[in-house]
Amino acid sequence: MDTIPRNQKEKIIFCIDLDLSMDEHFSTGEKNKYVLTIDEILDTRINRTKQLLKWFIDQKSQWNKQHEFAIMILGERAVWHMDFTTDKDLLSHVIDELYTMGKFAAFDSTSLFEEIRKNANVDDDEESAIHAIVLYTRSDVLPTLPDFEALDALYSSGRFHFDCIFIHNKAAEVSGPIKPQHVYDRLTEMEDARAPGYFYETTRILRKYTSSMGELLVNPAVRPLQDEVSFKMAPPPSVQRQLDEDALQELQQQHLSTPKRTDIPVTYKSPEFSSPSPVKKPSLFASPVQQTPLVARTPPPPGSSPFASPMRENSIPSRGHAEQQPTGLGIAPGNGAAGSGSGKGLDDAILL
Structure with missing residues (x-):
């Protein structure tokens, strides 16, 4: 069994959907809100994706400066947009220039894996893990079934990993026969048992989208199966202090509500409440005690003290x-x- 390096180099490919669905907004958390602020108007899927991608690149580069990143854009076909690089400034500039390109009625998933195989040099680079992250946002467009020969060529290397985040609308908001569940099931068919991936789905909940990107920071070659792990981020210090104070107050309330037990002092206990003294049982290994017979005591002679x-x-x-x-000597009688x-x-x- 091959040993995985402690800080293995990764070649990460961001596969970004540029359909018009990327212009939709995330939830503000308030119901029946018709007036949006400037920040909320700009809080679209594409803008949040740009922020998360730059944050993801910065985090991975801090851990290993040799990590490389590439960008693919998804229309009706997958297009190799930017080759692998470690230049964070160049990556940030290219990400900022991304924008939606129109409404696409189909997506050829085979082109995605063919472009990765052609540009990632899977057969040549045997030391790097190839990590493809797909961000798909079309709620009613079913991707085509991938060519399984192209999939096998990637997965047989033992270094290819495929993850996906599906951002979609609610099923009631989709009018066509294709529902978000159908799309999600098709995306999971691109997974292979030789390298199980991580698959996420979310509607307009930004926090879930952010946490999903955070979980994908882990090297896919060493992470456990998705069903066997539970990620939980530590709360901020201010939140943790409030949680500790609430727990302390609850503990104090329980202590005050507990009835106190008053014990009667031993010297004032009534005989009816006092427990009989335990009878000491003879030990099995103790020597027998010699019993001395009682002798009647001779009474004292008359006129003498009974205690003398x-x-x-x-x-x-x-x-x-x-x-x-x-008595003539002056001694008082009885003295x-x-x-x-x-x-x-x-x-x-x-x-x-």
Whole structure:
């Protein structure tokens, strides 16, 4: 499998329809508008096409200065109008001189491919991709079936690519038996499975025409199939900022509308709302705990404190002797040694 260069040289051919249908206007976006401004009067298909072609050439030349461009004009037959060149000024001058040439009732599509084969040097230049872009604007003129031998001679090279943008009127505006759908179907018959092309159709929507030309900037040798790709241009910075602000406001509104949950403090929870403490399950790998049998405790002797340990009672023998002293020594009843203020009772209080 041949490797495609990262920035392959392209030989791009603009095939421009110069039928009177190119003088029709694009939509202004306002319904029932009968008064047009000067800019809207000049906003015709041919004028917009000139602007887009010069923009297309400028973009491609910035990526690779070796890209070459040629121009063909479409009447009843295809005519090779300008040979390949990289001179942007010359191309701009030739494009500005384009104008409609009349109403054509037929178009010979075979002449289109024969002129490309004769002037593009398909068999000699094996490094360049040949990219034909057809701009067709006749809503009721059905192109003839192309000569498939001429098509095969181009597609068999593996470097020829065919794209088309069909600008047409609405079906209700076409009175004849040939409708825009018939014309579009015939244009797609010029495609070959060996090099699938990109095909667009639009009525008077200028934005769609502009975006279609932008998608054709991609090298046709490396792009995916048209049905498998979705082009989406990033919005301008001002629009992106507004989108971010709207998203932030929506998020804040959702936060304010969400009801807040009030938790009862743990210290004030009612027993009926408190969950029982989980029972710890014994581990399968834990060692068994030795159970110590309970022993009945001997009650304390009468007259001793129920909270005093036997060690404390044995360490303070003077308390018992102080309580047995005669009342004549001035000890108040019930106070014991702590209320005497002298003798061994004071030492006992310190020990306690």
